[in-house]
Amino acid sequence: MEKIRAIKGIPTQIKNADLVAQRHRQIVDAAVQLFIEQGFHKTTTRQIARAAGFSIGSLYEYIASKEDILYLVCDAIHAEVERGVSQAMNRASGGHNPLAEVIREYFLVCNRMSDHILLIYQETQSLPPRWRKKVLENEVRITGIFMEVLARLISSGDLPHISERSMELVAHNISVLGHMWTFRRWFLARHYSVEDYIELQTEFILGNV
Amino acid sequence: MEKIRAIKGIPTQIKNADLVAQRHRQIVDAAVQLFIEQGFHKTTTRQIARAAGFSIGSLYEYIASKEDILYLVCDAIHAEVERGVSQAMNRASGGHNPLAEVIREYFLVCNRMSDHILLIYQETQSLPPRWRKKVLENEVRITGIFMEVLARLISSGDLPHISERSMELVAHNISVLGHMWTFRRWFLARHYSVEDYIELQTEFILGNV
């Protein structure tokens, strides 16, 4: 009886864990492009295998189902967004207006990863419940970073005191107004540059906090 | 040679225009439920035909492709949202705080049509370019209603003067913060009632306008 390993909750017969990690990276890199261009459902597992550089048979040694690939993709995207936001937070802590700095850096991450964030909005519902739950947890964790910033600025007196609930919603609003730049880009980019967008939205958000 | 008619840009051989309208309604009613439950790609044309009460052969007398059905569905949803928002605007014009009234009514429409709005976010990208364009135009038109309200309130002096560009972005923000209640419902509804949400977001929006 073979012992079954699992990396990130995805079972595999392959023994070499480093190889699994490498193949997963290859799969993600190939799939993310195809999903952005064609969407999840119109992309075939064969296309992904070919783009990743191995056969359809090998692909299925590293994942158990097509949905597993979508999960790997969503997880990788969130990891990159989170890394960007965390860095921004550390860098911004000392600045003149730390909240404006964090918003700015976060919006720039959204601008860079526009297609990727849009993909998550469109395809999260195609994930089986188990994976969907994990992806939504990622979303909450990223919003949590904004909560920390707000909480710190309030306790240091740099922002007026507001209720916990109100602060939580402001954190979600910042998240979503960043995403808005990705899913309304078809309209917004015709009227505003990213810099315009950041400036106007920062005014909007700081207006009442 | 048969002359080909077209209702809403969808060609059909059926002569009786009322019948076409009725069948389109049946198709939309059947499809909207199935799409919400299963998504567009996992729903089959056979399921739609069965739920609509006729055969797969008849279905294809009224549409030319599965994408046509998605378009009819998206268009019907936007029509209902727009109706709700227009009514709200007329009703709210006289009130104490007209902007707060409009926001409230719009957010209630979003609450009622939560699943439908979410569907549009998820499946718009599955439409062929021609239909997608029309759906995005609907979105712009609904946002335009908020622009009118803002413009009116500014010119009557009920709101402070802000630039046209700034006002346009605020209109988009109102749209999107309504949608946010639908696509973050899995989180928000655990922490806030609709009424909480409306109250806090109204504060947030009015804070700086």
Next chain:
DNA sequence: ATTATCTATAGATCTATAGATAATGC
């Protein structure tokens, strides 16, 4: 005769796997 509807299926996929083959290490 004309219009609308249905049945049956062509034709074209696509996911996932079984079994064969190649590569690696003892």
Next chain:
DNA sequence: ATTATCTATAGATCTATAGATAATGC
């Protein structure tokens, strides 16, 4: 011997249409 990879295909769809049938109106 063990591990990783590949080829070939089973099996299960699904969209869209052709051609037959039923219903309606003159």
